[in-house]
Amino acid sequence: MGSKVLRAFITLAFVVMFNFFLFRMLPGDPIGLYARGRNQDPEQLVELRRALNKPLLEQFITYLRNPFDSTIDSTRFSRPVWEMIGERVWPTLLLLGTAILLASLIGIWIGIRAGWKPGGRFDRMSTGTTLILYSMPEFWLGMMLLIVFSVGAFGIPGMFPVGGISSPGVDTSGPMGWLNVLWHLVLPCTTLVLIYLADYALVMRASLIDERKQEYLTLARAKGLRDTMVRKRHAVPNALLPTVTLIFLSLGFVVTGAITVETVFSWPGLGLLTYEALRGPDIPLLQAIFLMFSIAVIVANLIAELLYVVFDPRVRS
Amino acid sequence: MNVSAQRRRLAMTRFANSFRKDRSGMTGVVILAIFIATAILAPILIPDAALDVTKADGGRFEGPSFSYPLGTDESGRSILLLLAWGTRISLTVGIAATIISMVLGTAFGIAAGHFRGAGSHALVGVTDWFLVIPFLPLAIVLATVLGPSTTNLIIVIGITSWAGTARLIRAQTLSIEGRPYLERSKALGAGNWYQMSRHVLPNVFPLVLANTTLTVAIVILSETTLSFLGLGDPQAPSWGALLDRAFSSGAVSRGAWWYVLPPGICVVLVVLAFTLVGRAMERIVDPRRAS
Numbered sequence: 205m206g207s208k209v210l211r212a213f214i215t216l217a218f219v220v221m222f223n224f225f226l227f228r229m230l231p232g233d234p235i236g237l238y239a240r241g242r243n244q245d246p247e248q249l250v251e252l253r254r255a256l257n258k259p260l261l262e263q264f265i266t267y268l269r270n271p272f273d274s275t276i277d278s279t280r281f282s283r284p285v286w287e288m289i290g291e292r293v294w295p296t297l298l299l300l301g302t303a304i305l306l307a308s309l310i311g312i313w314i315g316i317r318a319g320w321k322p323g324g325r326f327d328r329m330s331t332g333t334t335l336i337l338y339s340m341p342e343f344w345l346g347m348m349l350l351i352v353f354s355v356g357a358f359g360i361p362g363m364f365p366v367g368g369i370s371s372p373g374v375d376t377s378g379p380m381g382w383l384n385v386l387w388h389l390v391l392p393c394t395t396l397v398l399i400y401l402a403d404y405a406l407v408m409r410a411s412l413i414d415e416r417k418q419e420y421l422t423l424a425r426a427k428g429l430r431d432t433m434v435r436k437r438h439a440v441p442n443a444l445l446p447t448v449t450l451i452f453l454s455l456g457f458v459v460t461g462a463i464t465v466e467t468v469f470s471w472p473g474l475g476l477l478t479y480e481a482l483r484g485p486d487i488p489l490l491q492a493i494f495l496m497f498s499i500a501v502i503v504a505n506l507i508a509e510l511l512y513v514v515f516d517p518r519v520r521s
Numbered sequence: 522m523n524v525s526a527q528r529r530r531l532a533m534t535r536f537a538n539s540f541r542k543d544r545s546g547m548t549g550v551v552i553l554a555i556f557i558a559t560a561i562l563a564p565i566l567i568p569d570a571a572l573d574v575t576k577a578d579g580g581r582f583e584g585p586s587f588s589y590p591l592g593t594d595e596s597g598r599s600i601l602l603l604l605a606w607g608t609r610i611s612l613t614v615g616i617a618a619t620i621i622s623m624v625l626g627t628a629f630g631i632a633a634g635h636f637r638g639a640g641s642h643a644l645v646g647v648t649d650w651f652l653v654i655p656f657l658p659l660a661i662v663l664a665t666v667l668g669p670s671t672t673n674l675i676i677v678i679g680i681t682s683w684a685g686t687a688r689l690i691r692a693q694t695l696s697i698e699g700r701p702y703l704e705r706s707k708a709l710g711a712g713n714w715y716q717m718s719r720h721v722l723p724n725v726f727p728l729v730l731a732n733t734t735l736t737v738a739i740v741i742l743s744e745t746t747l748s749f750l751g752l753g754d755p756q757a758p759s760w761g762a763l764l765d766r767a768f769s770s771g772a773v774s775r776g777a778w779w780y781v782l783p784p785g786i787c788v789v790l791v792v793l794a795f796t797l798v799g800r801a802m803e804r805i806v807d808p809r810r811a812s
């Protein structure tokens with residue numbers, strides 16, 4: 205268990221190093237980019253330039269002392285980058301949390317039905333659908349949902365807002381405000397659920413098919429248990445374990461969806477912030493976002509590995 | 522040499538025969554053939570003027586009509602022609618990035634499986650690092666540093682997508698390393714390079730090929746995503762870049778579905794086709810893995 209934590213730390217250390225040195229390779233004058241279009245104190249610029257002229261190793265040590273330095277400003281928004289990230293965390297957690305929860309429930313249900321009778325009618329239909337969903341760029345699905353259900357096309361009237369997290373002027377602290385947020389959540393959340401559930405259904409299906417070959421299921425049947433009971437009591441709980449682990453492990457894939465779908469729906473979370481940062485490009489902001497996403501994914505991976513050890517006695521030895 | 526060449530030919534024929542019986546795999550091949558033909562014929566069939574903004578003769582955001590079967594874009598160009606040209610760019614980027622990814626993945630995988638000790642640990646460590654780091658943030662950071670161009674896009678996708686292949690190839694290499702013929706060749710004094718290139722590589726190669734087709738599918742999706750975010754060459758209208766332009770020119774709020782729907786359908790068809798072919802190949806090459 206200790207070795208897993210250590211490995212996560214080493215991975216993290218490499219992220220920090222990579223994050224520092226990669227951006228030192230950038231061509232052009234970072235100070236010029238930083239000061240462009242702003243009324244910057246010339247003395248402060250000289251100070252910044254002197255900091256950048258120091259030896260690379262010295263700069264690296266300064267950086268290592270505090271990678272989450274609260275005085276680092278975004279070049280585009282002239283505000284501390286970590287403060288901006290802090291503000292944007294909650295909309296993303298709301299969107300991704302809802303989407304992952306719904307997608308795993310629906311995906312696992314589809315996976316169970318398909319995997320219990322592989323080759324059957326439900327399996328053929330659901331595998332076909334999930335493969336198509338799996339081949340879809342998530343932002344394209346989002347754009348199509350926007351055109352059909354928000355702008356209105358093919359005879360369907362627009363029912364949902366075109367973007368944002370709430371209508372302007374609505375107070376989101378009361379119940380009416382929550383409903384307003386929920387109304388804005390429907391389309392981006394549906395997009396992500398459809399994309400994620402394809403992955404989860406495929407994994408659950410494969411895992412259940414693997415489990416079907418196990419001898420304890422033959423024993424359960426030999427005891428005279430009905431097919432439904434064999435499935436519910438014996439096969440599914442065991443097949444669920446690798447699936448749940450994989451849901452945690454797929455957070456990297458979840459992040460991709462968040463960036464593009466938040467962009468399409470102007471959902472004011474970390475994904476949209478990433479898009480705004482790369483359109484600049486706003487290097488300090490981009491650096492901080494990369495560090496933040498990497499940490500989130502590394503921690504999720506660690507949790508998945510530790511959970512696996514807790515729940516599966518077979519890997520403990 | 523002759524014997525092994527003959528045996529290889531026999532294996533190829535057997536593979537082709539099993540593949541032809543796989544219905545979903547053949548569907549994939551047919552879809553791919555149509556797209557590849559479009560990509561090759563695009564420069565012959567499409568006049569340069571059709572892509573030139575200054576020579577566009579259609580109206581802005583016109584719906585599908587007889588002269589513009591898929592309507593027009595924000596500067597009056599035919600979307601059908603842009604789409605056909607995009608096939609060329611999307612497929613080129615997809616295939617080139619896949620080649621980089623497969624070469625890296627195979628080299629890392631075989632070396633990590635063959636060598637022992639610190640070197641192997643380091644290779645596995647690098648592979649794991651690339652597997653853990655979220656793909657899109659890493660790709661965005663790399664693409665920003667390198668600057669937007671088609672070549673850089675290919676490099677970025679190649680660098681970020683090889684780790685899965687490496688892990689698969691390493692596992693296969695480890696199982697081959699234990700076989701008697703490798704022990705025999707070691708006893709006869711074969712060097713590391715000889716063992717890896719003559720014994721391990723030919724044995725993992727079928728798996729590499731099956732994995733390649735699956736990788737192309739993922740790589741094309743990655744290309745679409747990165748181009749949509751504006752990290753590709755703005756002058757090269759790949760499918761992703763088309764969707765980016767549709768998005769930033771306001772096609773969505775105008776309800777111009779004919780601008781958004783076709784590029785996505787193309788991506789889905791090509792990715793699905795590669796996935797179907799890859800899964801069919803995997804079923805034949807490695808029936809145990811593909812349950």
